[in-house]
Amino acid sequence: MTASIRQQKLAALRDRIASPQDAYERCRVYPCPNRTTADQGEGLNRLYCRQHIEHYRRHGSYVKSSYRSQELRPYRQVALRWLQGHEDLPLVRRAVVSVRGLYASAGAPVEAFRLAGRPPRDRARAIWARLRAKEVHPMLVVAAWLAVLLRLEDDPQPDRHQEYRRVQAAKLLHRMAGGTHKRWERVLADGTIESTELHKHPVSRGRVLRVLGDTLADACDGLDASFIAAEARHINS
Numbered sequence: 001m002t003a004s005i006r007q008q009k010l011a012a013l014r015d016r017i018a019s020p021q022d023a024y025e026r027c028r029v030y031p032c033p034n035r036t037t038a039d040q041g042e043g044l045n046r047l048y049c050r051q052h053i054e055h056y057r058r059h060g061s062y063v064k065s066s067y068r069s070q071e072l073r074p075y076r077q078v079a080l081r082w083l084q085g086h087e088d089l090p091l092v093r094r095a096v097v098s099v100r101g102l103y104a105s106a107g108a109p110v111e112a113f114r115l116a117g118r119p120p121r122d123r124a125r126a127i128w129a130r131l132r133a134k135e136v137h138p139m140l141v142v143a144a145w146l147a148v149l150l151r152l153e154d155d156p157q158p159d160r161h162q163e164y165r166r167v168q169a170a171k172l173l174h175r176m177a178g179g180t181h182k183r184w185e186r187v188l189a190d191g192t193i194e195s196t197e198l199h200k201h202p203v204s205r206g207r208v209l210r211v212l213g214d215t216l217a218d219a220c221d222g223l224d225a226s227f228i229a230a231e232a233r234h235i236n237s
């Protein structure tokens with residue numbers, strides 16, 4: 001950093017400190033220069049700008065992005081192996097039974113394109129129903145939860161808030177549940193077959209992820225990454 005840039009930054013900092021209303025005007029995420037939505041007259045959020053509010057809705061954190069699927073995959077494998085080796089432990093049994101219960105009470109699967117505008121609770125139920133319809137083994141669902149906990153243990157810059165952990169696990173379930181895929185065929189006048197495909201993936205953000213994450217956390221209550229930490233350590237070594 002050159003001397004003049006440092007001076008400019010110091011001056012800007014002094015200005016922010018000197019202004020008593022500043023906390024309500026600028027986004028709380030450092031060093032985001034945006035104004036809060038309340039200050040812009042666009043919303044009631046006095047702490048964050050629109051961009052960071054959207055980030056939070058999508059990722060469960062104002063600053064940290066989501067884990068990518070390939071980043072979680074090795075942890076899912078370690079978690080699954082551990083669960084398979086310990087399926088008689090009461091905590092593991094309980095979690096698997098809880099997921100089976102969620103499957104059973106999720107109702108009929110609802111197609112993704114019929115879910116727009118439905119309450120988060122309904123949309124979360126639809127994800128359980130899709131997991132059941134796809135015959136995703138309940139142990140894979142429990143492994144998804146543990147995979148996120150294990151990934152966080154290994155992360156040099158983790159977000160340790162409950163919100164992040166639950167949203168990340170919910171996003172993984174969301175992906176595992178997949179979208180709705182439809183294919184129609186019709187015969188045209190010249191005898192050729194025309195096929196139309198529709199792929200719809202529900203958007204992975206907002207309240208539905210919180211509802212789903214809370215439910216999963218309850219189902220897996222008591223299971224902790226520390227159980228598997230020794231085995232997980234092999235991933236990065």
Ligand SMILES: [Zn+2]
Pocket residue numbers: 027028029032033034048049050051052
């Ligand atoms: Zn911001």
